Amino acid sequence: MKPLGVGLIGTGYMGKCHALAWNAVASVFGEVARPRLMHLAERDAALAAERARAFGFAKSTGDWRAVIADPEVDVVSVTTPNAFHAEMAIAALEAGKHVWCEKPMAPKLADAERMLAAARASGRVAIIGYNYIQNPVIRHMGRLIREGAIGAVTQARVEMDEDFMADPADLFSLKSEASSGYGALDDFAVHPLSLLKVLVGDVEAVIADMGKPYADRPTADGGRRTVENHDMASILMRLAGGVPGVMVVNRAAFGRKGRIAVQIYGSAGAILYDQERMNEFQLYQHAGRAEERGFRTVLTAPHHAPYDRFVPAPGHGLGFNELKIIECRELHAAIAGQPFTALTFEQGIRIERTVHAMAESHAERRWVDVA
Template sequence: MDSVGVGLIGTGFMGKCHAIAYTAVATVFGLPRPRLELLCDVDEALAAEKAAAFGFARATADWRALVSDPAVDVVSITTPNALHPAVAIEAARNGKHVYCEKPLALTLTEAEAMAAAVREAGVKSLVGYNYTKNPAVAHARRLIEEGAIGRLVHFRGVFDEDYLADPELPHSWRMERAKAGSGTLGDLASHLINMAQFLCGPIEAVMAEVTTMHAERPLAEGPAGATGKVENDDTVSALLRFRDGFSGSLTSSRIAWGRKSRFAWELHGSAGMIAFDQERMNELQLYQARGPKAEQGFKTVLSGPAHPPYGLFVPAPGHSLGFNDMKTVEVAHLLRGLAGEETLYPDFEDALATERVMHAVLRSAEEARWVALD
């Protein structure tokens, strides 16, 4: 496996996560150290500052220069959602592999164009649904495949945070459809949809409702008392039908006081269930309906070296992994995928299936009816 040249666009929360992962992946996984070639942000001074801090060799304020740079092999996209399509498509046309944060795009047409561009260029892609890279989640999937809880009969998921619970928090690009697209749906519930697909298979129909509870928010700049309209959803609720013949549900809110990252799901089977909560991300709850009734109960499975690749980070159970570690697992998967050693998941085609469900949710909410997936 050759060293890979990295170009990173965006230096916010997720941009820093990517930089940390690229820096850590060689130490943790023993892979060739990626070459941090070029970093881009809209402000040239900020780009230079972050390049020095993140360990990139060069900086630019021109993303087109980055996606055409001959030293860059893979482009990491951590920009606001509206910029994903243009950057990803241009990168693919320049022969670059593309590693993009979710959601893919604001519209289904744009998402389809991104998948087509990657396919036509013959480059590889990966989308940042990194919660599936948790060793505890990988173990849950193994348990399902081994029949530990029998036949799947129901999925239930919730993803709540309180980062916009305060109605006095100022308006931002995240509330504008032209920049963010959907709100809670794209930011949080998309992870639930992807996780449901990862664990349960394809979703074939949805019935949904979305709400905007804080319709106006104060402007960060401007006259006192001025407000801006919140154009997208604060909460999402949906019923699901899976292709394999069972049902599910999901709810998500960005205005849920007290919830920091309650990405929680339950998988009910004919012989037990599995439960997980991201706020306790190193634990898996397993219930198996066997043995004496008086002795049946939930078992807490604590992540440790028996759940790869946990042991590459720390040799002792109970010492716990964190969010950035999941990103390092994801980057290791990316590098192995680029080397042809693993099949990348979710690539743009896989993420497009998630996008189709998201847009079916919006259509269902608008039309107040069940919407079937093609």
């Protein structure tokens, strides 16, 4: 496959993460042709030029449409705030570009469905940025579950907690606006849902409750503004095959930084994982002498592919940005028509529908099936 021409829209936290991945993917995965970093867009032309120099892009612009119109761009990374994903991704697909869009697809389900329709009509690859599923630990856990290492799955529990919205004195921001979505559900809970999807299966029904720890927040001008979405949610779920599940998410959990605690229980054992210790997992297998049974910790090592592409020694660990490089490799595979591990719009729409079913459940105080 010829080198891909890359366009990047948005250069914040996730924009830089994508840029690092595009710059590193060929060095880590030698079978990938080195991408050509062609065109970068930011809201301000001067900022775009500055970021293009820093990230290694040939051209820059203050108009994202120029990136999509560029004939040298084959694939577009969309890393803007959630509310802009749909318009940009659809425009890119209609222009014949492949798309790598950060999660979630869009705050409104109708927009996410339009994104899926555009991907289907274009015939191009469109994936969503769920890089946690690329962790060699998660891949290995999934393999163990599929092979029956813990027997038949009997229950799944997952919690996601961070504290970036915990301080009531912090100023009102975009994340508290209704335009950004439901809050903890689509900004946040989509990540544990992606892990459940690859480890256990899709969510089939939910009953949810959402909460606001703070009714309003201070503004820069000394006033106060009403918080328009929810920073926490608690959900009971029925997963594929009737497996019961529980999910609790909280963006205002003091002391938590990047916690996604996954507990999968089976008829012959259990697997535990915590994103704050992302290079290890705990495995319990109900075998052998009773007095010697217990959880054992498994550390990542070169035999947990593709860990070996980064580090030749066990226990040294990978980080968030390395998972994005792996995701970039999977995008290349998808575009080349090879087997790949990533969630496309076709697969990811189920997560969007699940989030909206949770919001509907909260509003109507009842169980809701995920369509």
